[in-house]
Each structure stands twice: as structure tokens, then as C-alpha cells.
Amino acid sequence: MFTYCLLKILQDTKGNITYKKLSELLPQIVGNEAINNGIKKQTPEINASPKIKNNWGDWKLK
Numbered sequence: 001m002f003t004y005c006l007l008k009i010l011q012d013t014k015g016n017i018t019y020k021k022l023s024e025l026l027p028q029i030v031g032n033e034a035i036n037n038g039i040k041k042q043t044p045e046i047n048a049s050p051k052i053k054n055n056w057g058d059w060k061l062k
Contacts, residue, residue, distance in 0.1 A: 001037075002044050005029045010061065020057030022046070 009017065009025055017025075023046035034042045048056045 001030050001034055001039060001042055002026070005033055015060075015062035017061060018057060019046070019048075019059050019061070022061075023057075 005026060006022075009022060009029065026046060027044055030042050030044050034040065
């Protein structure tokens with residue numbers, strides 16, 4: 001479910017999304033998709049290394 005949703009977000013945004021926005025969207029979308037498909041509740045998390053913790057949110061994939 002996580003990979004499907006991640007790829008769907010990347011496809012929809014054409015990769016023009018920050019890591020922070022991606023980390024906010026993924027738990028919501030994965031959770032909704034799991035419920036809609038009758039799958040056990042899922043709550044994914046995105047964790048950043050402590051070395052980049054203060055900077056990674058504004059980085060873009062594209």
C-alpha cells in the first residue's frame with residue numbers, strides 16, 4: 001500500500017513535491033486507501049536522519 005501510494009503521489013505531482021509535503025500526504029493517503037480496500041489500518045511514517053533533520057523538509061524530488 002505504501003509503495004502504491006508513494007508512486008501515485010509522485011506520478012500526480014510529476015515529482016514536484018517537497019519531502020515535507022510528501023511526508024504529510026503519505027500517512028493520510030495510505031490510511032484512506034487501506035480503509036477503502038478493507039485492509040488492516042496502516043500508519044506509515046517518514047523519518048529523516050538527525051544530520052539533515054532541520055533541512056530536509058524543503059528539498060524537492062525534482
